Amino acid sequence: MMARLVVDPITRIEGHLRIEAVVENGVITDAFSSGTMVRGLEIILKGRDPRDAWAFTERVCGVCTTVHALASVRTVEDALNIKVPKNAELIRNLMFCAQMVQDHVIHFYHLHALDWVDVVSALKADPKETSQIAKSISSWPKSSPKYFKEVQDRLKAFVESGQLGIFANGYWGHPAYKLPPAVNLLAVTHYLEMLEWQKELIKIHTIFGGKNPHPNYLVGGVPCSINLNEVNAINMERLNHVKKLIDDAIEIVEKVYLPDLIAIAGFYKDWTKYGGGLKNYLAYGDLPTRSYGEPAHFKFPRGVVLDRNLNEVHEVDPRDQQEIQEYVTHSWYKYSVGDEQSLHPWDGETEFNFTGPKPPFKELNVEGKYSWLKTPRWKGKPMEVGPLARMLVAYASGNKEVQELVNDTLKQLNAPATALFSTLGRTAARGLETKLVVHWMKEFYNDLINNIKNGDMRTFNEEKWNPKTWPEEAQGVGMTEAPRGALAHWIRIKDRKIANYQLIVPSTWNASPRDANNQRSAYEEALIGTPVKDPHKPVEVLRTIHSFDPCLACAVHLYDPQGNHVRRIQIM
Amino acid sequence: MSKTPSFREHLERSGLSRREFLRFCSYAAALIGLDATGIPRVVHAFESQPRPPVIWLHFQECTCCSESFIRSSHPMVGDLILDQISLDYTETLQAAAGEAAEKCLKDTMKNYHGKYFLLVEGSVPTKDDGIYCTIAGRSALEILHETAEGAAAIIAWGSCASNGCVQSSSPNPTGATPIHEILDKPVIKVPGCPPIADVMTGVVTHVLVFGSIPELDGQGRPKSFYSRRVHDTCYRRPYYDAGLFVERWDDEKARKGYCLYKMGCRGPVTYNACAVTRWNAGTSYPIQSGHGCIGCSENNFWDNGPFYRHLASFPGFGIETTADTIGTVVGAAALAGVTAHAITTNIRKRKLIKEHLEESVNVKKEGEDN
Numbered sequence: 001m002m003a004r005l006v007v008d009p010i011t012r013i014e015g016h017l018r019i020e021a022v023v024e025n026g027v028i029t030d031a032f033s034s035g036t037m038v039r040g041l042e043i044i045l046k047g048r049d050p051r052d053a054w055a056f057t058e059r060v061c062g063v064c065t066t067v068h069a070l071a072s073v074r075t076v077e078d079a080l081n082i083k084v085p086k087n088a089e090l091i092r093n094l095m096f097c098a099q100m101v102q103d104h105v106i107h108f109y110h111l112h113a114l115d116w117v118d119v120v121s122a123l124k125a126d127p128k129e130t131s132q133i134a135k136s137i138s139s140w141p142k143s144s145p146k147y148f149k150e151v152q153d154r155l156k157a158f159v160e161s162g163q164l165g166i167f168a169n170g171y172w173g174h175p176a177y178k179l180p181p182a183v184n185l186l187a188v189t190h191y192l193e194m195l196e197w198q199k200e201l202i203k204i205h206t207i208f209g210g211k212n213p214h215p216n217y218l219v220g221g222v223p224c225s226i227n228l229n230e231v232n233a234i235n236m237e238r239l240n241h242v243k244k245l246i247d248d249a250i251e252i253v254e255k256v257y258l259p260d261l262i263a264i265a266g267f268y269k270d271w272t273k274y275g276g277g278l279k280n281y282l283a284y285g286d287l288p289t290r291s292y293g294e295p296a297h298f299k300f301p302r303g304v305v306l307d308r309n310l311n312e313v314h315e316v317d318p319r320d321q322q323e324i325q326e327y328v329t330h331s332w333y334k335y336s337v338g339d340e341q342s343l344h345p346w347d348g349e350t351e352f353n354f355t356g357p358k359p360p361f362k363e364l365n366v367e368g369k370y371s372w373l374k375t376p377r378w379k380g381k382p383m384e385v386g387p388l389a390r391m392l393v394a395y396a397s398g399n400k401e402v403q404e405l406v407n408d409t410l411k412q413l414n415a416p417a418t419a420l421f422s423t424l425g426r427t428a429a430r431g432l433e434t435k436l437v438v439h440w441m442k443e444f445y446n447d448l449i450n451n452i453k454n455g456d457m458r459t460f461n462e463e464k465w466n467p468k469t470w471p472e473e474a475q476g477v478g479m480t481e482a483p484r485g486a487l488a489h490w491i492r493i494k495d496r497k498i499a500n501y502q503l504i505v506p507s508t509w510n511a512s513p514r515d516a517n518n519q520r521s522a523y524e525e526a527l528i529g530t531p532v533k534d535p536h537k538p539v540e541v542l543r544t545i546h547s548f549d550p551c552l553a554c555a556v557h558l559y560d561p562q563g564n565h566v567r568r569i570q571i572m
Numbered sequence: 573m574s575k576t577p578s579f580r581e582h583l584e585r586s587g588l589s590r591r592e593f594l595r596f597c598s599y600a601a602a603l604i605g606l607d608a609t610g611i612p613r614v615v616h617a618f619e620s621q622p623r624p625p626v627i628w629l630h631f632q633e634c635t636c637c638s639e640s641f642i643r644s645s646h647p648m649v650g651d652l653i654l655d656q657i658s659l660d661y662t663e664t665l666q667a668a669a670g671e672a673a674e675k676c677l678k679d680t681m682k683n684y685h686g687k688y689f690l691l692v693e694g695s696v697p698t699k700d701d702g703i704y705c706t707i708a709g710r711s712a713l714e715i716l717h718e719t720a721e722g723a724a725a726i727i728a729w730g731s732c733a734s735n736g737c738v739q740s741s742s743p744n745p746t747g748a749t750p751i752h753e754i755l756d757k758p759v760i761k762v763p764g765c766p767p768i769a770d771v772m773t774g775v776v777t778h779v780l781v782f783g784s785i786p787e788l789d790g791q792g793r794p795k796s797f798y799s800r801r802v803h804d805t806c807y808r809r810p811y812y813d814a815g816l817f818v819e820r821w822d823d824e825k826a827r828k829g830y831c832l833y834k835m836g837c838r839g840p841v842t843y844n845a846c847a848v849t850r851w852n853a854g855t856s857y858p859i860q861s862g863h864g865c866i867g868c869s870e871n872n873f874w875d876n877g878p879f880y881r882h883l884a885s886f887p888g889f890g891i892e893t894t895a896d897t898i899g900t901v902v903g904a905a906a907l908a909g910v911t912a913h914a915i916t917t918n919i920r921k922r923k924l925i926k927e928h929l930e931e932s933v934n935v936k937k938e939g940e941d942n
Contacts, residue, residue, distance in 0.1 A: 009663055009669065009670070009673060009707050009708060011662075011663045011664070011665075011666050011667075011668065011669045011673050012663075012664065012665065012666070012667075012669075013663075013664075014634070014635040014664070015635070016630070016705065016706070016707055036705065036706045036707065037631075037632060037704065037705040037706075038704050038705075038746065039632050039704070039738070039739035039745075039746060039748065040704075040739065040745035040746055041738065041739070043743065043745045044738065044739070044741050044742065044743070044744075044745070044874075048878070049878040049879075049880070051878070051879075051880055052878055052879050052880070055866060055879060056738060056874070059634050059636070059737070059738045059765065060634060061634050061635070061636075062633075062634040062635045062636020062637070062638070062639045062640075062766060063634075063635050063636075063639055065634075065636060065639065106642075110665060114667045119667070154654065158654055161623070163622070163623050163625070163658040163660075164658075165623075165653055165654070165657075165658045165659045165660060166653060166659050166662060166665045166666045166667060167666075167667050168660060168666070168667075168668060168676050169667070169668035169672040169673065169675055169676050170667030170668050170672070171667075171668075171672070192650045192654075195642065195648075195649060195650045196648055196650060198642070198643075199642065199643040199644070199645060199649075199769075199852065199853070202643065202852065203852045203853070203855045205852075206851050206852040206855040206856045206861070207855060207856055207861065208861060209858075209861055209863070210851065210856055210857055210858030210859070210860060210861035210862070210863055211846075211851040211852070211856070211857060211858055211861075212640075212643065212851065212852055213636040213639045213640055213766055214636055214765060214766065214868075215861075216858050216861065216862075216863035216866075218821060218863065220821070221821065221822065222862075223821070223861065223862040223863035224861050224862040224863075225822050225826045225827040225829075225862055226827070227827040227828070227829075230827060230828055230829060231829070232808070232828060232829020232860075233826075233827055233828075233829055233862070241855075352704075352745065354700065354703045356703065358701050358703070359701065359702060359703065359706045359709060359710050359711040359714065360709050360710045360711070360714065361706075361709040362709060363709075372704075457827070458822065459822050460821040460822035462820060462821065462822075465820075465821065537672075538669075538670070542669055
């Protein structure tokens with residue numbers, strides 16, 4: 001039996017994304033991913049001061065705020081050959097880590113959990129049982145029966161009011177929800193608790209960058225100065241504040257996030273069979289322990305894993321014009337060299353060419369152009385990026401810390417290594433790297449203290465600040481790992497202004513449409529084989545799509561195999 | 573439709589004692605600057621009103637406004653959405669997706685016609701039939717018109733909805749437009765990229781508690797948060813007055829926290845609460861952490877010249893002035909003022925002053941030609 005289902009928009013993501021898919025006998029057999037919003041920042045950046053680019057590009061995303069600014073300042077520093085002082089590198093690392101930990105926790109509880117957790121079922125829980133479970137998996141102190149009863153009472157009052165707010169019309173009671181009521185109550189309680197906590201950790205951005213979202217950056221270093229004898233600078237009080245936030249984060253991640261993740265995953269082991277998608281993984285790596293110029297000493301290694309072969313890691317060179325290229329064959333842009341061709345980002349072009357239907361519309365022409373996202377490829381191959389890619393590249397690189405953590409977790413879940421290549425594997429990988437990062441944050445903090453102790457106060461390299469010192473032409477690339485995956489910016493500078501600026505963001509790798517060779521990108525490939533029990537309530541689609549932590553708002557359409565609409569389903 | 577209990581009933585069911593409820597009310601009153609005599613009005617408001625339905629739309633944006641909103645510390649955002657408002661449609665947080673989510677939107681528009689709050693994050697692309705932002709196959713423009721029709725109050729969150737922000741900067745490839753230029757209803761603007769979390773919840777709770785919109789300035793911004801220049805409330809202002817400036821990043825003067833005017837700080841032409849309310853529960857604000865203000869709550873701030881070129885000049889004594897009385901004269905008058913000053917009192921430094929002017933940037937203000 002074939003069915004067409006319209007889910008538009010998919011919520012609990014950032015931005016606007018639409019997926020059209022084919023369902024046959026309750027299983028997705030084909031899918032098309034489309035970004036439906038564009039702003040043209042690459043066009044806007046032309047002619048501007050390269051030192052301002054971080055502020056423009058940071059506004060690409062307020063969820064993974066900070067990482068675009070980081071990629072941008074590195075891009076300009078690469079073009080102008082600027083090396084930043086050690087303190088600046090460490091402060092950037094701390095901001096990176098704070099972002100990743102906070103964002104992953106928000107993703108798990110506030111964007112992803114409701115795909116696995118039935119809020120309404122939590123009303124039926126026995127708070128004593130929830131308390132027992134909580135105590136058995138963690139020494140987190142807030143786990144008394146009274147505590148869970150209070151949350152449950154609050155939830156009951158909320159539901160009885162008839163105004164369900166953000167929980168209205170969820171797929172509650174769907175048979176795909178497997179958690180017992182007591183575990184649902186545990187998860188809902190931590191949903192609220194983590195909503196309060198996430199705003200604390202991110203103060204690390206505020207201390208070093210003045211605000212969050214969108215903290216401030218600086219080409220050549222960081223804007224904050226260090227002066228232990230001054231109230232107007234980074235002094236002991238500010239450093240103590242950062243330390244406290246890190247210590248709390250370690251406790252939260254180890255006593256709340258990871259135990260919850262393992263507990264919930266235990267009920268959903270069948271989801272190690274679905275959603276694996278592409279077999280190629282790309283990571284640019286990040287978190288330099290010496291300087292950004294020495295990727296061999298990054299905490300997150302750089303590399304490519306092909307065909308799930310964890311015995312080999314391929315090198316990645318973003319400067320090589322043959323390696324990373326973008327297609328617009330199925331994207332609403334046009335290339336001067338023809339839309340079947342691909343371009344390296346230094347030569348990249350951004351010219352709108354909308355050929356889709358005029359709104360309001362019911363469907364896109366997926367045979368032609370169907371997205372505002374371009375399609376990036378590495379040596380012609382589609383790549384998955386994100387936490388799973390980072391963990392697999394690190395694992396394959398022989399990183400002992402990662403290998404031990406991954407192996408231990410698989411043992412705990414009694415799952416084989418192949419379980420990683422799945423929707424659940426992607427969600428678990430996010431949790432595992434959070435555990436690593438939160439401890440690395442402490443290491444970087446200690447390094448910063450030691451460097452200051454050694455008398456190094458510098459946070460900025462003045463050498464190339466003045467544009468008069470720049471060459472007439474320059475080009476650079478800056479890379480990082482956004483919470484959602486490999487992120488890079490490419491710049492060409494001419495006459496001290498931006499001549500060309502191109503971004504390839506994680507969601508471009510994962511959510512893009514097909515290339516000229518009709519190869520699917522990560523979302524499209526991962527949806528193949530995903531079961532859909534009840535087309536009225538496609539919670540399974542949300543599970544796989546959310547496991548990528550999309551940075552776009554999206555819609556999912558299910559078609560019959562011929563691509564024809566057979567009926568329109570009204571979800572009640 | 574189900575009964576709509578009052579806030580008080582909600583709080584009661586949530587297990588709050590009368591005493592705790594009153595404490596909550598006095599807290600809410602303090603938040604919006606009321607003294608003890610104002611508390612009964614707050615109590616009355618919470619006892620008589622149901623949780624007002626709220627629709628939160630997303631258009632051309634980066635979600636930084638939603639992210640900022642969930643950083644609110646007073647009130648805590650969980651308390652706000654469970655106890656004080658009914659956030660019926662928000663693509664960022666709601667459980668429902670697809671048509672189930674669309675139903676939430678339609679139900680609220682139908683059942684609470686004339687009573688719901690409309691919060692808009694993002695600008696609206698107006699070029700080429702709105703193809704640059706579609707949701708559920710419909711253009712942002714169409715959705716905005718439809719939802720605004722029955723809204724009791726409309727809030728433009730952040731600079732995108734208030735002034736177009738980054739996507740509307742030159743050459744504005746998608747025709748990105750702020751919502752007040754599209755709607756013929758009054759819009760409360762809460763600009764900033766993003767706005768400060770506690771400013772956002774402060775504006776919402778003001779409306780909830782008093783049942784009226786806060787007093788607005790000539791541009792439609794709440795005076796409570798946008799009536800003072802960052803420069804006039806900045807704790808580094810004494811250094812400006814004393815002529816002590818950071819000259820280069822991380823120089824000795826930067827390490828002493830001198831004024832960032834010469835590094836391009838836009839505090840003198842920016843109206844916002846950053847220096848008073850501060851960010852992330854009062855932790856810091858951009859200038860405190862060493863970078864100049866980039867003026868993110870002002871119109872055209874992306875096109876007001878490169879961020880690291882300092883302002884031509886600005887009136888030095890504006891503490892008693894507000895956005896309405898001075899905002900329009902800052903840019904144009906300033907250049908003339910500096911030149912006159914150079915001729916009359918400081919002729920020997922003419923070369924220096926000429927260089928200063930050449931390297932500086934004039935900031936366009938509301939009311940000037942673009």
